[in-house]
Amino acid sequence: MKNKIAYVLAAVLFTVSFSGCTQLKAQRTEKQENVTEAVQNLDFSENEDAVHQIEFKLEYPQAMWQMIDLRYADFKNQEEFEREFYQDVEKIIEITGYKDWYKQYNPDMEYARVLIKIADMGYISVGGKCDIPSDDTVKGIFTTIYFDKNLIAVGGQVLPHELTHFLCGMSFSFSLADGLAEYCNFQVTGKSRNYSSYPTDDYLKVMEVLYQEHDEFNEEVRQEIMDSVGRAGQYYPYHDDDVKSPFWYMYSESFVTWLINNYGMENFMHLYRDGSSEADYIWLDEGGFDAVKQKWCDYCNNYEPQYDYDAFYNEHLEYRDRWQEIRS
Ligand SMILES: [Zn+2]
Numbered sequence: 001m002k003n004k005i006a007y008v009l010a011a012v013l014f015t016v017s018f019s020g021c022t023q024l025k026a027q028r029t030e031k032q033e034n035v036t037e038a039v040q041n042l043d044f045s046e047n048e049d050a051v052h053q054i055e056f057k058l059e060y061p062q063a064m065w066q067m068i069d070l071r072y073a074d075f076k077n078q079e080e081f082e083r084e085f086y087q088d089v090e091k092i093i094e095i096t097g098y099k100d101w102y103k104q105y106n107p108d109m110e111y112a113r114v115l116i117k118i119a120d121m122g123y124i125s126v127g128g129k130c131d132i133p134s135d136d137t138v139k140g141i142f143t144t145i146y147f148d149k150n151l152i153a154v155g156g157q158v159l160p161h162e163l164t165h166f167l168c169g170m171s172f173s174f175s176l177a178d179g180l181a182e183y184c185n186f187q188v189t190g191k192s193r194n195y196s197s198y199p200t201d202d203y204l205k206v207m208e209v210l211y212q213e214h215d216e217f218n219e220e221v222r223q224e225i226m227d228s229v230g231r232a233g234q235y236y237p238y239h240d241d242d243v244k245s246p247f248w249y250m251y252s253e254s255f256v257t258w259l260i261n262n263y264g265m266e267n268f269m270h271l272y273r274d275g276s277s278e279a280d281y282i283w284l285d286e287g288g289f290d291a292v293k294q295k296w297c298d299y300c301n302n303y304e305p306q307y308d309y310d311a312f313y314n315e316h317l318e319y320r321d322r323w324q325e326i327r328s
Pocket of ligand 1: 161165178181
């Protein structure tokens with residue numbers, strides 16, 4: 001997650017151009033319908049082994065809980081945060097099926113020591129960050145997970161995103177890594193883009209129209225971003241405050257969601273964990289990367305938004321007001 005500035009910019013444009021957009025009209029308004037049944041039907045009481053074989057030791061800077069603003073956060077104190085943390089770990093392991101995740105770090109691992117920092121991250125303009133874990137002892141690892149305090153204060157849903165980076169580790173493609181983190185974030189919280197109740201494919205259709213009206217986003221830019229999605233490379237193609245950055249996240253989530261829905265989670269995770277280049281997309285589709293990308297592009301181009309535009313706008317206004325409130 002590294003999208004706060006870009007989001008704020010997007011939010012401004014969203015507001016400015018609302019009146020000009022009438023083509024995205026609704027057939028239905030039920031929220032969270034697209035969260036998969038697999039998650040809704042999970043019975044965590046049967047899956048205790050998934051998380052309990054590794055002990056999590058959570059640590060915080062001194063006095064952090066007394067000093068941060070949790071106005072709109074869905075956890076109101078350390079205890080509630082920790083409950084959410086453990087539940088999210090279990091859910092992400094269930095969603096991805098990656099039960100032996102810890103072996104990528106240390107096959108003998110018994111614990112993970114995690115320093116949680118909810119702090120001002122404006123200096124690097126990101127919403128959250130998870131450090132690559134390092135050895136703590138022969139039986140454990142240590143990592144730090146950061147969250148932007150303002151994003152937490154306005155109720156931004158970011159914990160599952162960073163936990164996915166921690167549990168699933170890196171892939172040969174940053175686009176797949178952040179796409180999976182956003183996918184899990186939506187599956188766990190029912191929120192895309194930190195706050196929206198609508199799936200990213202619908203959100204994209206709204207944003208594309210709005211940006212076009214401000215010359216920030218045109219067909220050429222869209223093609224460039226879609227081309228970069230799913231490619232090999234362990235780097236972020238756009239700087240955080242580039243208007244293209246949030247689109248790269250959204251298209252990466254769309255791509256990963258489409259891959260999982262079409263080829264299955266097991267095959268996707270095989271590519272994610274064991275793949276080393278774009279050539280390995282052949283494991284999913286005999287046409288390889290080019291065929292996969294073409295099919296996904298066709299899906300995106302033909303996607304019919306299913307939600308009411310007014311609902312997007314009202315949701316956005318509420319979120320924008322929260323940002324203004326916590327900054328005043
Ligand atoms: Zn990320």
